[in-house]
Amino acid sequence: MEHQRRTPSMEDAGELAGIEVLHPGGFDLSKRIGAIVNMKDKKVLEVACGRGTFACYFAKHFGARITGVDLNADMITASINRARAEGVADSTEFKIADASNLPFTRDSFDIVVSECGPVGLAPDPQRVVNEMVRVMKPGGHLVLHAPVWLKEVPDGARRDIEYRLGGRMFTLSEWDDMLRKAGLVEKWDEDWSGIEQIGKIRPGRKIRTLGDVFTLREKTLVVLPRVLRRYGCKGLLYLNESFKKVSPLFYDGTIGTYLMRSRKPDVHLPSS
Template structure:
């Protein structure tokens, strides 16, 4: 198998491209949407958080710095985990965050482990209900999920669907807000809602905009461009598609809460008289 570092950029899939660039906020709305959503959900310092699909660790490090909570960040890409670990050390929060390689659809954690699961633009590429069931499994009772995802505001015309797959991968499947809510509800979550829904507009090339803002990425960007001249045309194709279709898409934070399981029924306590009568009836029946 050819490693990402040895592939031509034209041959990389979307996830490989992000891993190679080290981008952690290529989701709709970029890092401003991340900060708005974290301010909305108000994660506490005592919370134990799973960042599912953590990318290069930008969100996890920001959350650790602003709340002081304990976080585990996972990503399927070893390159991303390496960059995330580097970021946490550089930003002085490695004592609060553990990063490890793992698959969000098959989480290596016990049931009832986390207070929060956060995710950003990962579920759109996967089996929604399966992923949400995994989130449900590892959350504690009353635990909460907050998942920033792209949504369809209008049905995408058939000719544009192959272009969506070409730019972002064949598994890309944004749902309507109603369908997103149905998927997370089907997994067992309650109090489901879409927080901070917005149309996708004026976002341009999310990859390029994040490259400009993130110090850990910009330092070796020139070297990447010189080694991979196909990078610029690849990014231009993505931004062209986004600009032509942005009226069809929006994004929002899919939110849900894992309920506390109902308590088992308590058998009524028998009074002495009832206990004695039951004992007599039992002896008579023998």
């Protein structure tokens, strides 16, 4: 995330490490997305596309004409390079953009997708959802994948965990409210929770805790020096504590991850 924090979030650690897949469920989840919406020759917007891994995947395997946006310029450079390397430069386009203010006119895309995207990372989550809906054509689908609170957590603890993770998380009913307020209908969701989904971020690695998504090499040669340089020793200790504190919540079912799809009505309805 591009922001001024005095301590690193777990999201920051993932971005600094340069990991290609930054959402639980990995390619299995993205394959599922390709199955629940028809992307063939459709104009698709991926919001918070990260390193372009899935924009390229959707273009290559599902025939999407895809535009990926991300706030972080390094992510966009990596995405453009990836699209060239994978031979999908002609069906992909990447832009630096803030999800709170998407640089597209209304009704521009057939489908909008975001995997572990910016709704909870931006200062005004409802505004991000509204933006995604604004740029989507009537009848289009919004597909979001996000971490969710599945159990009640006292307010103070909830804020602490969200700060450590690097973004706000919502309950399923809070998601329902946000999507409804944005004018969407027919919400459908699917449970993608569980530590085995975290494991799919790094296929082939044994994942027992969230920290295991980084190899020893990534921890010592990339994350550690970058965190030390940017946040000092205190930042490193804080990050270590965050991984220890947050990991069990993914195991005990307090935090899950959900795939949600909803539809923009065919006619423009006056907003409530």
